[in-house]
Amino acid sequence: MICGSVTPAGASRSYNASRYCLSNLKTIEGAVELYLMENSAGVNGQDDLVKNGYLKRESTCRGAKNSYIFEKPVTKDNLKDFFKIVKCVNHGFYLEDKNIFDNEEQAARKYREERVRFFGAIAVIAFIILLWQLAIFVRIRSQYNAPLKTVENRQSAIAEELPPDDGAGPVSGA
Numbered sequence: 001m002i003c004g005s006v007t008p009a010g011a012s013r014s015y016n017a018s019r020y021c022l023s024n025l026k027t028i029e030g031a032v033e034l035y036l037m038e039n040s041a042g043v044n045g046q047d048d049l050v051k052n053g054y055l056k057r058e059s060t061c062r063g064a065k066n067s068y069i070f071e072k073p074v075t076k077d078n079l080k081d082f083f084k085i086v087k088c089v090n091h092g093f094y095l096e097d098k099n100i101f102d103n104e105e106q107a108a109r110k111y112r113e114e115r116v117r118f119f120g121a122i123a124v125i126a127f128i129i130l131l132w133q134l135a136i137f138v139r140i141r142s143q144y145n146a147p148l149k150t151v152e153n154r155q156s157a158i159a160e161e162l163p164p165d166d167g168a169g170p171v172s173g174a
Contacts, residue, residue, distance in 0.1 A: 017062055018101055021091050024059040025068065029082050031055045032074050042073030061088045 031054040032043050039052075046067060049055040058067050071085050072078075078085065083094040092103035100108075 018091055018104060021061045021088050021101070022094060024061065025083065025086060025088070025094055028055070028059060028068060028086060032082065033079065036074070036076050036079060040076075042075035043070065044073045045070045061090050 028046065028049070031049045035043055035049060035052060035054050043049060046055060046058040050058055060067055067089075069087050069089060071087065074082060074085055083096055087093045088101070090103070091101035092106075094101050095105065098105065
């Protein structure tokens with residue numbers, strides 16, 4: 001027997017405001033299509049759909065707690081441009097071809113630009129540190145590349161400093 005808890009199927013899904021918003025927009029779009037099948041006048045907003053019974057209540061975006069805005073009336077002629085006419089206050093217009101809201105696309109673009117700037121700054125700092133280490137390496141190497149004193153050079157230098165040896169051996173003090 002397997003021990004553990006059983007979770008509901010939807011519990012693993014996280015709340016996504018833009019998916020919820022898109023769902024609302026599609027519901028409104030369906031109500032507009034039904035309205036336009038039965039009426040010749042355009043739809044100016046959700047209140048038209050609620051008054052005529054095509055929606056139970058006005059849909060609102062959870063992110064903004066506001067209603068959706070109709071930029072102009074939706075008619076049979078411009079129904080195909082529904083997502084270019086109706087927008088969410090929070091997410092903006094839905095871009096069908098990119099499957100994203102325009103405000104989210106702008107936020108993603110801004111994030112990418114900030115990320116490029118950040119990693120560019122990191123690269124500049126790494127380059128400066130590399131140059132600094134190279135300068136230290138060159139300086140240390142130049143100190144060690146000075147002419148080395150060999151044993152013979154040292155002995156001759158010491159011999160020049162000592163008084164000449166008269167062969168009498170060590171001198172004792174009297």
